[in-house]
Structures are given as structure tokens and as C-alpha cells.
Amino acid sequence: MALFLTEKDVAQLLTMPLALEAVEAAHRQLSAPDACDVPRQRTRLPQTTLHLLQGALPQLDAIGYKAYTSNRSGVRFLVHLFQASTGRLRAVFEGDRLGMMRTGAASGLATRWLARPDAQVAGVFGAGWQAEGHLEALAAVRPLRRVKVHARHAERLAAFCTRMSERLGIDVVPCASPEEVVRGSDIVSTVTTAATPLFSADWLSPGTHLNAAGSNSLIRRELGEDVLKRCSPIVVDSVETALREAGDLLPMLEKGRLQPRGLVELGDVICARRPGRTTDDEITLFESQGMAVQDLAVAVRLEALARARGLGVELPYGD
Template identity: 35%
Template sequence: MRVIDREEVARRLTYELCIPIVREAMIAFSTGETRQLLRSIIPLADGRMFGLMPGALGEHAPFGAKVISVFPENFAKGRQSHQGLVVLFEPENGAPVCVVHAGEVTAIRTAAASAVATDALARPDARRLALLGYGEQAATHARAISKVRPLEAITVWGRSAERAQAFAAAMSAELGVPVTAAPDAKAAVAEADIVCTVSAAKEPILYGAWLKPGTHVNVVGSSYAGPVEVDNDLVAGSRFIADSREGVLAQGAEFLAAKAAGLIDDAHVVAEIGQVLAGQVEGRQSAAQITVYKSLGHVVQDLASAWALYKETESR
């Protein structure tokens, strides 16, 4: 049994490797090549969760599951909020062959998926990124988005001005791009071409009225029905793309809130990102259109990323 720990994942699962892997995984997902169930989530005390995500990369392909805990308060203590394992099984004999650090895979592949969506949906001339949130996903999203657009400026907002400023200083030094902490969320997104909501917010922190025409938004922080990061007007007024139609219809909090308000119906999910990537459905239709990518995260992304690390190790 091969074990790939956090340090090895962080070192080897680069964005240059992961972005194309996630891109192909989402095309395979939307064309029906992969197999997976909706995630099972057990709520725990104090907003914590325990989740199980099983899936297969195809009928005669690797399969496995991600078993993960989510403890949102961990970031403030210097730990990952997502902790767990990705367990891989080989397709020939059904044997378990590898265990991979799920927290680090999740951090990287989630941002890689947003980068894939941004590359497909954001305007080609997008240069300014806004991050609502300053945790681990904010950092990984800044790194990943910079791989698909030549960023000229990044703004960040979070509820702690001190932490937002520390994040800005660290990321500016790392990326060589000016990163500034905004006094509020409205100011953070005022000039943004790309916005990523990567928070633990339970109520909207981003409003559609704040965005300039042509903005692309990655809605990432809420991964189950309940907490919402953006308001109903943004959902209803956007071209709304999902990572999984089935997943968003069942667990996409922002979509479900706008639907409950009577503003949209299920047809408002115009496509899965895999359909856009495969050329089956048009993504952005005009320079002024607001596009939204709702990310729930799917185990085929984890399995494909983890399997690539395993196979590279085996081939040495």
C-alpha cells in the first residue's frame, strides 16, 4: 500500500499538472464516462462535518473514495479545515493500492477547478482578481488563477482586517503581483474582472449589484445546502454554470435559495462546466455578461489527481 503524505502532495501536485487533469476529469464527468454518488455529509457539532465521496473514473478505470472531516475553525489554529484520506483501488483486481492526503489534494484541485472554469468563462482580457476570504482556499485560488490569466492586481477582503493585510503581504511577495486588502467586500470587487468567494460565510457577502459588467465569479465556499455566499440577484442575473447539475440541484445553497425565492427554476443551470469545455454548450455569450461557476467539488477530481500522483510514482 503506497502512502502519499501532505508534503509529497504539495510538492508534486503542481497547478501545471493539476489544472489539465481536472479539466479532463470534468469533461469525462459530463460525458458520462465517470461514476459517482452524491456526497454523504453528516453534520457534527459547531458547524463541523464528516463526509464520504465515492466514485470511479470509468467502468474499467481506477475507483475509490474520499473520507474527510471539515472543521472550519482549524485555519485560525494553523491546521487545514479539510482533513482525511483519498483511498485508491486499481481496476484489474479491485485491490486498494494507495492512500493520499485528502486535505492537500482538496486544497489544490478545488483551486485548479476554479482556474479551469475561469479560463473557459472569464473574459480573455481579465486581469484583476478579487478574493472574498483569506484562508487556505484564497491562497490556492490566487496561485491557480494566475496560471490562466496574467493578473495585474489582486484585492482581498475578510472579516479580520489584520489577517487580510497579512495575507496580502504574503501573497504579493510570493506571486510578484500587487495584492491589497480592501476595507469591505464591496470595495474589494468594485474593479474586479474575476471574483472568487472562498469563505465560511452563512449569509451573502457578495451582491450582484456590486459587480461591473463582464465579471466572472467562482462561488466556492459553500459545499452543501444551507450557507450562502452570494445573493439571489447575482444568481438570477448570471449565466449559471455548475460543476455538476445534479449536485447543484440537490446541494447548491445559492442556487436553492434563489429558486426558493421564486426567481429561477432548474433550467437556470444552463450547463455543467464539462459541457462547456467539450464544446457542447456555449459558456460566456457576451463581453458584458456576468458568469457564475458554482463549485461543489466532486470526487472524480480527487481521484484523477491522486491517481496521477500514484502512477507517476509507480513508473519510476
């Protein structure tokens, strides 16, 4: 029988090492190419938008989708995992934590493959739910000794820094200005809903690695053209998806100042099909949009753990 796993079930099972391993495996399969991924589709009404991501991982006998609605009252996520060989439903997951962890894992994975090995200082824009997973992933792949964080709301920022310092056992400190976050940081990550660029390229040090995780629509921009011009390589999770919704990249693509062939997929870096960082001075960039195969790879592992530990409830449909 198919299983249904709640947010509480997912929280008991999902760790960042599991998410990192799953997301890396998904990108390897996509680069092979043994997997397929369909860019996000949206159905819009004035009050609610439905977002749909679809994909398949044949090596895991998995096919499925994540659907979520966004509304003023909140965002609601569900991941549906099917058996690719039979079409039968395997599991349904409440997907808020799952999505947060796999989004963080994607940037952590990019940091593993693109940041300098000696990177120890990180700057983070954003102090929300998504920033938690993001920072946890960075700490899992690099020996961070200090993290500088900037966000719009001072109280939320202070609480975030205290909470993450205790959780990770590293120095996580609030910063009053964007410039303070960027200057002297080996890794700079943006996890916001910003509509305009967050910082100046002049503040970046040679050798910095950037993760941009918030700009997944035309109305969002975290990085300006001045920053993009300094980045090489520009790595994306999927070129097809980036060409549709990478708000940071689309203005330069539209002007012809950036060409699609200049974008590098993360899976190709992992599989050594394309180079990642080639010098210590390069400023590398990962633009994260999110992919169904990332969700499905995590979901497959969670299903197996749930069945082994007796978690979840059986659904009366799906066979």
C-alpha cells in the same frame, strides 16, 4: 503494493498546472459520460460529521473515494484510490493539500473557459488556506496584474496578501470593504464560510466572471438573489450535486425563480455541448461544490509520480 502518501509527499509532487490538467480531464470524462460521481454524503453527530465523496474514472482504471471528518479540533482528509479493473487498492493520500489544490483548480478551470480573455483584475473574498490555491489557479489561467482581497481578520489578510504577492509576483492588496473588492474587478471569487451574501449586485461591472467556492451546504450563502439574477450562464460542476447542496442556488430553486434545466455543467462547456460566455458583457458564474472525480484524477497522477520518484511508503494491505 499500495502506497501511502503524506501531506509532505503530496506537496513535493502536486503543482497547479498538474491540478488544472487533471480536473479538466475529469470534467471531460464526466461529460462524455465515461465517468461517474456520487454527490457528497454526510453522517452527522453533535460533535463530528463524516463527509464522503465517491466516483470512478474508467479511462484511468480508477475508482475510489475521499472521506473527511470535521470537528472543532479540525478537519482530516483521506483519499482512497483503487484499480477499477481489479478492485485492488492503489494508493491512500492525506488529502488536505490535494483537496485545496483541486478546489482552486476547478475555479481556475471555470475562469479559463468563462472569464473574458483580457481579464486582469481579480477580487477575492477570503484569506484562508483554500484561498491560496484559488488565487494561484486564477493567476495560472489569466495574466493578472492586480488582486484585491477582503477578509474578516485584518492581520491574517495582511499576511495573506504579502505571502501571495511574493509567491505569484503580482500586486495582491488588502481591501477594507467588500465594495472595494468588487468594483472594477474582471473576476470576483468567494472562498469563505459566509452565511449571508457578501456583496451587492450593483457593484458588479458588465463582463465580470464570478467563482463561488464556499457555499456547499444549506447554511452557507455567499451570493444573494440580486447577484444570481444578473448571471448568465450559471455553471456548476455537477447539476445533481448543486441541487443538493449549493446554498447560493437552493433558495431561488425552491421559489421557482431558477430552474434546474437552467444550470449548465462545466464539463459540457468544456466539451462544447453547452455555451459558456457568448458576449463580453455577460456576468458569468461558476458554483463550485467539489467532486470525487476531481480528487481521483489528481490522485492518479500523483500515484504515478510518486512511484517514479520513489516517494511514499508501501502499505501492508490492499492486494
